[in-house]
Amino acid sequence: MEKIIMKHDIHKMYQESVQCVEAEIDFIEVTYKEIRGNEARYLREDFSGTGQTAGEWVDRNAKNKAWAVDLDDDVLAWGQSHIVPHLKNKQGLNYKKADVRNSGIKNMDIVLAMNFSYFLFMDRNTMIDYFVSVKDSLEDTGIFFLDAFGGYEAAKELKEERECEGFTYIWDQASFNPINSEMQCYIHFITDDGIDFHKAFSYYWRLWTLPELQEMLHKAGFSTIDVYWEGTDDKSGEGDGVFKASKIGTADAGWICYLVALP
Numbered sequence: 001m002e003k004i005i006m007k008h009d010i011h012k013m014y015q016e017s018v019q020c021v022e023a024e025i026d027f028i029e030v031t032y033k034e035i036r037g038n039e040a041r042y043l044r045e046d047f048s049g050t051g052q053t054a055g056e057w058v059d060r061n062a063k064n065k066a067w068a069v070d071l072d073d074d075v076l077a078w079g080q081s082h083i084v085p086h087l088k089n090k091q092g093l094n095y096k097k098a099d100v101r102n103s104g105i106k107n108m109d110i111v112l113a114m115n116f117s118y119f120l121f122m123d124r125n126t127m128i129d130y131f132v133s134v135k136d137s138l139e140d141t142g143i144f145f146l147d148a149f150g151g152y153e154a155a156k157e158l159k160e161e162r163e164c165e166g167f168t169y170i171w172d173q174a175s176f177n178p179i180n181s182e183m184q185c186y187i188h189f190i191t192d193d194g195i196d197f198h199k200a201f202s203y204y205w206r207l208w209t210l211p212e213l214q215e216m217l218h219k220a221g222f223s224t225i226d227v228y229w230e231g232t233d234d235k236s237g238e239g240d241g242v243f244k245a246s247k248i249g250t251a252d253a254g255w256i257c258y259l260v261a262l263p
């Protein structure tokens, strides 16, 4: 059994099905430079999981440094044994076990809260406290990047399957409560040789809206907040992967976007 689990590592399957850290860091590098006119060096990845994004950051430039912050020993250990060995700039990446609200890692050019992880803060005060702690961790010229998702299908109970190499990825919005906007989601993987990693990852989230998030960021003291909305590919009608600061979005069934907040 141990061999099977090693062969089908849920963190590897997560990386292959969920994350595209290259595109994410492309967006962050370009946007930081557009706004600040120079290059960022110090990045903190909150809710880092295995720290793959932080690893991509340090490998972009030998001068870059990153801190991957998570509460879970297992994911941090996995990152140290599976991500660090493949990095050119190994000494640039630091892992820290901490609550993102008081990790003590400050003077950052960039703080990231990606893959919607901060949706686990369920009430306004807790979210604002987190945002205040991020603002206090940034240089005056720093930038806070967050992603968000929504659309009318985000508030539905549904399952979506996607074929990946060697396994099927299943996104499961198992329950949604319209009274408090809390939702239970899971990621399941079924390997081509029939092993079912049911509830490999579980997320209990509040589905926050973009107006709420912008209001809370302002309340926390961020001075400028822009929503970067994805363009549409003319041929396919799907998202084109290019995110631009926008005042008007499209009323799609499902969308993801970035919030870019300046202290």
Ligand SMILES: C[S@@+](CC[C@H](N)C(=O)[O-])C[C@H]1O[C@@H](n2cnc3c(N)ncnc32)[C@H](O)[C@@H]1O
Pocket (backbone or CB within 6 Å): 019, 046, 047, 048, 049, 050, 051, 052, 069, 070, 071, 072, 075, 098, 099, 100, 101, 114, 115, 117, 120
């Ligand atoms: C959706 S996963 C994020 C994974 C990561 N962003 C990635 O893409 O690999 C959420 C992570 O947040 C961590 N987490 C939850 N609450 C936290 C907190 N208050 N402080 C630090 N990490 C936390 C969990 O341990 C988990 O690894």
